[in-house]
Amino acid sequence: MISPTALKKLAAKHGTPLFVVDHSELRANYAMFKKYLPRVQAYYAVKANSDPAIVRTFYKAGASFDVASMPEFENVHENIKHLPAKARQDWIWDKIIYANPIKPIETLRELNQYKPLVTFDNFEEIKKIKKHAPQAGLVLRLKVANTGAMVELSSKFGASPGEAVDMILEADRQGLTVEGLSFHVGSQTTNFENYVQAINLSANIYQEARDRGYTKMNLLDIGGGFPAPYDASVKPFRELANVINRELDRLFPKGVQILAEPGRFFCATAATAVSKIVGKAVRDGKLCYYINDGVYHTFSGVIFDHCHYHLKAFKKGPTQICSVFGPTCDALDVVSMAENLPENLEIGDLLYSEQIGAYSHASSTYFNGFPPAVVIHVNE
Numbered sequence: 163m164i165s166p167t168a169l170k171k172l173a174a175k176h177g178t179p180l181f182v183v184d185h186s187e188l189r190a191n192y193a194m195f196k197k198y199l200p201r202v203q204a205y206y207a208v209k210a211n212s213d214p215a216i217v218r219t220f221y222k223a224g225a226s227f228d229v230a231s232m233p234e235f236e237n238v239h240e241n242i243k244h245l246p247a248k249a250r251q252d253w254i255w256d257k258i259i260y261a262n263p264i265k266p267i268e269t270l271r272e273l274n275q276y277k278p279l280v281t282f283d284n285f286e287e288i289k290k291i292k293k294h295a296p297q298a299g300l301v302l303r304l305k306v307a308n309t310g311a312m313v314e315l316s317s318k319f320g321a322s323p324g325e326a327v328d329m330i331l332e333a334d335r336q337g338l339t340v341e342g343l344s345f346h347v348g349s350q351t352t353n354f355e356n357y358v359q360a361i362n363l364s365a366n367i368y369q370e371a372r373d374r375g376y377t378k379m380n381l382l383d384i385g386g387g388f389p390a391p392y393d394a395s396v397k398p399f400r401e402l403a404n405v406i407n408r409e410l411d412r413l414f415p416k417g418v419q420i421l422a423e424p425g426r427f428f429c430a431t432a433a434t435a436v437s438k439i440v441g442k443a444v445r446d447g448k449l450c451y452y453i454n455d456g457v458y459h460t461f462s463g464v465i466f467d468h469c470h471y472h473l474k475a476f477k478k479g480p481t482q483i484c485s486v487f488g489p490t491c492d493a494l495d496v497v498s499m500a501e502n503l504p505e506n507l508e509i510g511d512l513l514y515s516e517q518i519g520a521y522s523h524a525s526s527t528y529f530n531g532f533p534p535a536v537v538i539h540v541n542e
């Protein structure tokens with residue numbers, strides 16, 4: 163974690179709003195994941211934070227990548243362009259999964275040359291892939307329970323268990339190869355039972371496919387959802403890993419390749435946002451601070467990610483419960499309605515917010531003419 167003193171120095175040098183990414187924290191998160199889930203190859207979900215410097219750091223650490231659009235694919239592919247064509251081909255499934263079950267035709271046409279690994283979850287998509295990306299390998303995305311996850315990800319995607327094997331057989335009939343199964347238990351999943359159920363469901367689908375004559379599957383992608391330690395209520399990663407390892411070893415032989423797509427867990431703790439107080443008012447008896455970063459910018463997770471971020475002041479003093487508002491004219495631009503902050507903060511004083519690396523800067527806009535925060539990388 164970057165010290166408050168270092169943050170203040172960076173803000174003095176680069177101005178605010180500032181988004182400071184600590185690459186030693188990125189590497190530590192990757193190492194922890196590998197340590198506790200040694201059987202699992204991590205495909206970093208680029209959508210959580212697509213900064214190319216972050217992609218490079220994970221690439222160097224040995225990670226693979228989950229992409230969901232052509233620009234994300236290009237962002238990752240940049241890092242392998244120097245390899246000879248043959249090496250690139252051997253490498254591509256080991257390094258990239260295109261994990262968006264719905265792909266535009268233009269994207270499939272573009273992807274085909276790379277012989278990519280792609281997910282699907284419906285019959286229409288099989289036809290599209292057959293026609294426009296016949297060289298692709300397929301992974302069937304299953305619909306699984308997202309109970310208790312902070313962000314629900316199963317209402318839009320996933321084949322139901324009843325139709326899964328029919329889809330596998332249809333893809334096979336069309337001459338495509340289904341390499342395995344994938345699922346997503348919901349982002350920031352603190353209910354470990356979701357993983358248990360999803361891995362067991364996958365094992366059942368594997369068995370049903372075998373019983374009906376399809377034996378080519380050799381891959382299981384356990385998706386994302388691994389919770390970041392935002393507060394003390396999140397149990398240690400080790401405990402979740404133990405549960406996952408137990409189920410994997412019980413249900414999937416050693417030869418089956420296991421993938422995961424962690425996004426939040428890899429980058430949430432690695433960034434801190436520094437903002438400046440630009441206004442101060444008392445409204446209905448409540449102290450309100452206006453800062454130069456908000457929900458259209460680094461705090462976008464307040465809206466899209468259902469995530470609550472805490473603000474801290476560098477200055478000490480008697481505190482009270484305050485509101486913190488973003489800089490735009492929209493009344494939606496509320497960072498927090500209840501932050502315990504010193505009441506003596508002045509215009510120009512700085513606030514900071516930790517563990518804001520995931521789903522934050524990634525969906526920042528230029529709304530109202532305010533540009534996204536400047537990004538600074540440390541310990542790169």
Ligand SMILES: *Cc1c(COP(=O)(O)O)cnc(C)c1O
Nearest residue numbers: 207349350386387423424425426
């Ligand atoms: C968003 C997403 C992820 C990453 O999820 P996290 O909860 O951030 O780990 C992984 N896979 C897919 C298919 C996703 O849509």
